Amino acid sequence: MVIRRLAGLIPAVLAMALGAVGSSAQVERAGEIEGIVRDADSNEPLAGARVSIAASGGWAVSHGDGTFHVPVPGPRTYTVRVERLGYRTVSLEVDASGEEIVVVEMEANPIPLPDLVVTGSVVARAANEVLRPTSVFAGENLQRRLAGTLAETLSSEPGLAVSTMGPASAHPVIRGLSGDRILMLEDGERIGDEFASGPDHATAIDPASARRVEVIRGPGAILYGSNALGGVINVVRDDVPSSVPRHLTGAFTLQGQSVSNAASGSLNLTYGVTDHIPVRLELSRRSSGDLETPVGPLQNTSTDIREISGGTSWVDDWGHAGATFRYYGNDYGIPGGFVGGHAAGVRVEMERTATRLRSVLRPSELFESIEIDAGHTWYEHREIEPPDILGTLFKRQTVSGEVLARHSGWGPFSSGGVGTRLSWEDFGFGGSLFTPNSTQTSFAVFALEEVDLNPIRLEAGLRYDWVRVRPDREDPSSDIGHIRERSFGAASGSLGALAQLTPSFTVGASVARAFRTPSVNELFSEGPHLAAYAFEVGNPSLEVERGTGIDLFMRLVGDRLNAEVTWFHNAIADYVFPLETGELSRVRLPIFQFQGEDAVLTGFESALEWALVGDLTVEAVAAYTRGRIEATDEPLPLIPPLQGRFAIGYAPRNWFVEAETRVAARQDRTGPFEGATDGYTVFDLSAGIRITVLGRLNVITVRGENLGNAVYRNHLSRVKEIMPEAGRSISVAYRVVF
Numbered sequence: 001m002v003i004r005r006l007a008g009l010i011p012a013v014l015a016m017a018l019g020a021v022g023s024s025a026q027v028e029r030a031g032e033i034e035g036i037v038r039d040a041d042s043n044e045p046l047a048g049a050r051v052s053i054a055a056s057g058g059w060a061v062s063h064g065d066g067t068f069h070v071p072v073p074g075p076r077t078y079t080v081r082v083e084r085l086g087y088r089t090v091s092l093e094v095d096a097s098g099e100e101i102v103v104v105e106m107e108a109n110p111i112p113l114p115d116l117v118v119t120g121s122v123v124a125r126a127a128n129e130v131l132r133p134t135s136v137f138a139g140e141n142l143q144r145r146l147a148g149t150l151a152e153t154l155s156s157e158p159g160l161a162v163s164t165m166g167p168a169s170a171h172p173v174i175r176g177l178s179g180d181r182i183l184m185l186e187d188g189e190r191i192g193d194e195f196a197s198g199p200d201h202a203t204a205i206d207p208a209s210a211r212r213v214e215v216i217r218g219p220g221a222i223l224y225g226s227n228a229l230g231g232v233i234n235v236v237r238d239d240v241p242s243s244v245p246r247h248l249t250g251a252f253t254l255q256g257q258s259v260s261n262a263a264s265g266s267l268n269l270t271y272g273v274t275d276h277i278p279v280r281l282e283l284s285r286r287s288s289g290d291l292e293t294p295v296g297p298l299q300n301t302s303t304d305i306r307e308i309s310g311g312t313s314w315v316d317d318w319g320h321a322g323a324t325f326r327y328y329g330n331d332y333g334i335p336g337g338f339v340g341g342h343a344a345g346v347r348v349e350m351e352r353t354a355t356r357l358r359s360v361l362r363p364s365e366l367f368e369s370i371e372i373d374a375g376h377t378w379y380e381h382r383e384i385e386p387p388d389i390l391g392t393l394f395k396r397q398t399v400s401g402e403v404l405a406r407h408s409g410w411g412p413f414s415s416g417g418v419g420t421r422l423s424w425e426d427f428g429f430g431g432s433l434f435t436p437n438s439t440q441t442s443f444a445v446f447a448l449e450e451v452d453l454n455p456i457r458l459e460a461g462l463r464y465d466w467v468r469v470r471p472d473r474e475d476p477s478s479d480i481g482h483i484r485e486r487s488f489g490a491a492s493g494s495l496g497a498l499a500q501l502t503p504s505f506t507v508g509a510s511v512a513r514a515f516r517t518p519s520v521n522e523l524f525s526e527g528p529h530l531a532a533y534a535f536e537v538g539n540p541s542l543e544v545e546r547g548t549g550i551d552l553f554m555r556l557v558g559d560r561l562n563a564e565v566t567w568f569h570n571a572i573a574d575y576v577f578p579l580e581t582g583e584l585s586r587v588r589l590p591i592f593q594f595q596g597e598d599a600v601l602t603g604f605e606s607a608l609e610w611a612l613v614g615d616l617t618v619e620a621v622a623a624y625t626r627g628r629i630e631a632t633d634e635p636l637p638l639i640p641p642l643q644g645r646f647a648i649g650y651a652p653r654n655w656f657v658e659a660e661t662r663v664a665a666r667q668d669r670t671g672p673f674e675g676a677t678d679g680y681t682v683f684d685l686s687a688g689i690r691i692t693v694l695g696r697l698n699v700i701t702v703r704g705e706n707l708g709n710a711v712y713r714n715h716l717s718r719v720k721e722i723m724p725e726a727g728r729s730i731s732v733a734y735r736v737v738f
Contacts, residue, residue, distance in 0.1 A: 031073075031275075032246065033094055035102030036066040037082060039653075046106060048690070048697020048737060049084040050139065054116060054124035057242035057360075061249065061737050064695025069246040072096045073317050073362060081116060082106065085140045086653040086690075088559070089113035110615045110651045111562055119188070119214040119234040120223055122406050122417040122448055128557045131459050131496035131510050133159070133566045133605060138212035140699050143735050144686060146255060148262060148288060148303070150207045150235065158605035158623045159217045159566075161640035163716040165199045166301045167260065167291050167726070168332035168348075173716060174217055175568060176601050176625040176639045177230030180519060181545075185224065185234040186354075192377030192398040192425075193352055197521040199718050200334045201381065201394075204352040205235055206307050208253055209266040209284045212236045217605070218568055219512040219549035222448050222461030222494055223404065223417065227516045229547045229572060239311045239324040240358040241270055241278040251737045259705075259729030260301070262288030276316060280324075282309045290333075294711045294727040298719065300333035300345035313358075319369070321359035328352045334383075335719055346391065347384040352377065371404045383431070392528075393430030398423060414457075416449035427520045433527040435538070436471040436483060438520045455500040459510075462493045467517045471524055480526050481540045488544050490515040506555045516545040522576050522594045528585065535585035536578065537593040545596070547572040560611040567604050571630075575599035577637065580673040590673075598630040601639075619647040626669070637671030638716055640664075641679070654691075660684040667715040677720065680712030696738045703731045 037049040045066025052059040053070055055078055060068045072078055075097035082090040088109040094102055114127035115136035127134045135157040137145060147153045151162045151170040161173040171178050180196035184203060193204040207213065216232040224232055250269040256262065264286035272278050286305040291298040306329050313322020329351045336345035356375040363370065381394040404419035421444045429435040446463035466489040475483040496510030518539075525538035553566040574596035581591045603625035611617050622644035627636030642665040649658030661683055668676040688701035709728040713720040 031071055033070045033072055033078065033080065033096055033102060035068055035080075035094075035104055037062045037068065037084070037104045037106060038066055039087075040105040040107045046084060046087070047692045047695060048699075049082055049087075049104075049106065050737075051080060051082050051104075052116070053078045053080055054118070055079065057238070059243070060245065061697075064692055071243045071246070071315075073315075073319070080104075083112070083115070083139070085112065086110065086651060087112075108653055109559065110611050110617050110649075111560065111609050114557060114562070115212075117214055117216075118236070119185070120216045120232055122223075122450065123415045128506060128555050128562075128564075129498070131457075131498050131508055132551065133217040133553060133564070135160075135215040135217070136212060137210075137214075139737075140688070140690075140701075140735075142207075142210065142213065143253070143699060143733050144688065144701055144703070146207060146253075146733060148257070148260075148264075148286065150203055150205050150213070150233070153207045154213065154215060154233070156621070156645060157215060158564075158607045158621045159603075159625075160215065160623075161643070161716055162714065163199065163638065163718075164714065165718040166298065166333065166335050167288075168301065168303045168330070169200050169202045169334065171195065171199065171203070172233060173640060174215070174231040175570065175603060176627045176636070177570075180227055181229040181516060183224050183228045183232045185232060187237055187239055187356075187358075188224070188234060189356065189373060189375055189402075190225070190398070190400070191352075192354065192396060193350075193379050194381050194394045194396055197394065197519060200346075200348065200383075202330055202332060202348070202350065204328045204330070204350065204379065206266070206284055206286065206305055206328065207235065208255065208264055208286065209251075209268055209282055209307070210235045210237060211251075217566075218510070218551050219494070219514040219547055219570065222446050222463045222492070223419070225421075225444070225463075225465070227514075229514050229516055229545065229549070229570070237268075237282070237309075239280065239282075239309055239326065240313050240320075240322040240356065241280045241311060242313070242315065242320050242360065244272040244275060244278045244315050245270055246272065249738060251735065253733065253735045255731065255733040257288070257729060257731045259726045260288040260291045262286065262303075264305075266307075273312075276314055277312060278315065280309075280311045282307070284308075292727050292729075293724050294709045295724060298335050298723045300335050300347070303330065303332040305330045305332075317362075319360045319362040321357075323355070323357050326352075326354045326356075328354075335723070344386050346386075348381065349384065350379070350381045352379045354378075366407065367405045368408050369406045371406070372402075373404075374401045375399070390431050392433055393428070395426075395428035395430075397426040400424075410449075412451055413449045414452035416447065418445075418447040420445045433525075435521065435525045435527060436473055436475075438469060438471045438524065440470075440520065441468045442466070457498045459496045459498075460494070462491065464491045465489065465515070465517075469517070469520060469523060478526070478540075480524070480538050483524055483540050486518075486523065486540070488515075488517045490544055490546065504556055504558045506557075508551075508553050508555075510549075510551045512547075512549045514547050514549070516547070516576075518542040518544065518576055518594075525594070528589050534578070535589040535591045537591060539594045539596075542576055542594065542596050543574045545572050545574050545576060562609040563607065565604065565606045568602065570601045572599045572601070575636075579637075579671075582673055599627060599636055600630050601625055601627045601636070615650055615652050617649050617651060619645075619649070621645050635669040635671055637674045639667070639669065641667035641677070641715055655687070655689045657687040658685070660686070664712075664715075675721070677713050677715040680710060682710055682712060683707050693736075696736050698734070698736045701733045703733075705729045705731070 087106040266284035309326035311324030383392040400423035448461040494512035578592035647660040686703040
């Protein structure tokens, strides 16, 4: 049924793509780079190549005749990057003041060069040139891994795992850390949802319409906030368009999945109304039923997600300024069957609206760019108990503003940036929760600088954050302690070095000092959280977490081999976690109390991609994290086991096939009241085809997961005691970029 629903929409998409195709014979106009992309061997034009200019944010997709037009803000020299799966990425310098048509010849190669990274860096760089372990999902690579949640989409990367309480509430885990120890960003700005305050809370991000997703593993994201003890995940959409396309541009995606009878679709369009005004529109929808496992359905796990956004800007030689609005809604279920939980589970209704103003100014002196952001986010989360009773209510309103000035050469600094951020948040609670309504005010100043001593590059960052949390009432005699206003302030910093020993071999090291403020929930929570099947007790006397992280890594990037190995050590003082006390509350829920203990997390990550012969490739990924409480040497709870995957694939230019094995070891290093889980091996198979239709590259992928219908359990799943992970599943995805 899902396949028929998807197939019925494809003709309409092809017609849309036809309308979007522009004629290559149009008169060349000023303010753009024009060119053609060809296959280096056959000299045939290539459709679907992405042509981008990091310095301006402009990009385009090559047409069926290979032509492209990329807008630029002025007549100077730009670095143009051309990418297409199955071909080696091309970077070249282009003088936009001339009138030459750029000819780009791409050589076939089954292993692409590392993608560009814009997150956590003052200058856009390839992933093998940044000073922290980084993963990038974009284009067809993103489509191959696209799942119903962002966490599942990223789960194949080294160092990443998934914590779940049903498929809708999947949380990303980086190096054993989750919650608000991971910064979740959308176009570089915080999401402003409540996913970090409970394992049952979904993330208010739909990955289906993302242009790219970037993951920075480890602490030290000075540009975004001190809370990033674990890392940063940035979903890039370009909601506020930064350039005016010459033709209608966008992407359309359809996806279906058998294991939950899921169907989803997303469409984003950007159109130049005038030479200075682009308009961007986006629509997406996803619905699914209960998840099927090898032993039966996991009841009450259906989802209904809808999202809409619109944005526009004024684009000129001085930069651009614009605004965007986004609405996200998600109704989903949390399964029952736990101690204290409802037999039929709990339904969750969540909504988020976000308005953002963004300006990027490009002054000719002192600063290369000045980015000014202001935003307002409203979020509401309702947990409904059967038959129709409001059990728990979370509300959150955020107002924020940020200024970031980037520069190129400043004395000894080759590049860098300085900035400041101010935010105000209002937290509201209702239903059966006794947590007091609270406000949180935050202020930060930061700087990040680079020094290029070729072949060594140094990076140093410094940030100071001040946070004040104020409950709406003071209660010295509360059962959980003295509820009162708390203020926190601390400096965080990072220092890193990257040495390119040969053109293909790089080594690097970084050390970062970061801190995290206890959340309102950790400080003041008091009451049953029914969807999480827990009675949560806060601790108003918690101190800030202070973490020191060290990363050592080696990278090898070549025509036929890419490899990276990382060792990390993260020592966190006053690490806050909910400890199950072994007691039940008056409503028969297990009591969890937040406490702070010094903790240490150590481990490694490794990734290998090797083209053995011709278009035959192998890929291997492995990661391990060991977490312990320093004072007692006892294991930290909910740490993923040793896990990895191995894949072998064949990928000519226009199609691919890949067989994959996912493995995990037994995890018996468990915290109090936490059960051990056995290891597992799961087999997957995927295939895809690339077809140029009506001048546009269309990509269809089919993926089969858990083909042996194995019964296995994810150690980070809160439902593993009652149900295993998903059974055999077939997914189909179709995408066209125009």
